[in-house]
Amino acid sequence: MPAVPSIKAAPTAVAGTPARRGRGRRPAGDVRADVLRTVGELLLSEGLADFTIERVSRISGVSKTTIYKWWPSRGALALDGYFHAVEPTLAFPETGDVRADLTAQLHAFGRLVGATPAGRLLAELIGAAQTDAELAIAYRSLYSSERRHLAAARMERAQAAGQLRPDVDPQVVIDQLWGAVYHRLLIPDEPITTTFIDALLNNLLDGILAPEHPAGDTSRR
Structure with a gap:
């Protein structure tokens, strides 16, 4: 049986330090991917209790307005981030x-x-x-x-x-x-x-x- 890849959170995301972004408007797909990666890292390291859209916005560098445009609630965002974090394993x-x-x-x-x-x-x-x-x-x-x-x-x-x-x-x-x-x-x-x-x-x-x-x-x- 092939080993299941380990799922680890990136220390930078958990510490709450947003990644530095270059100038210019980034493609929506890249922005969405950054949000989902941040969500997966937070949830898998800390769980759901302290998970908020405000934290995701701060760490990912993506505005709350943009996040809410794609995900209507904290729960929907959490589920999408979880799914993308585990999808390769499953x-x-x-x-x-x-x-x-x-x-x-x-x-x-x-x-x-x-x-x-x-x-x-x-x-x-x-x-x-x-x-x-x-x-x-x-x-x-x-x-x-x-x-x-x-x-x-x-x-x-x-x-x-x-x-x-x-x-x-x-x-x-x-x-x-x-x-x-x-x-x-x-x-x-x-x-x-x-x-x-x-x-x-x-x-x-x-x-x-x-x-x-x-x-x-x-x-x-």
């Missing part, structure tokens, strides 16, 4: 072997939320979304829907290739696999470990892989 592989791809992605997700500050932050964002309507909308549209789409699309391609049974509902599989990890994240009675991830995958995949697919061999049950 990229869905495409090797042609659905079992290998699901295993790699779920291992990466489990390590991210179980062994890095991103797990605590994600739990805080989910909790805050219960009372922040803007954050709840952003969470569904930007993060959870996108993650579900990537997983479902990978399983649909596996069904088309004959690797998964055609009657399997990918959305239910997503709830069974990733939902179990979220359960341990939010109700931490048990840790999120590689052994736990492998047990989830073995218990489920041996039941949904097509019989003729090698990974569906009953010897793996």
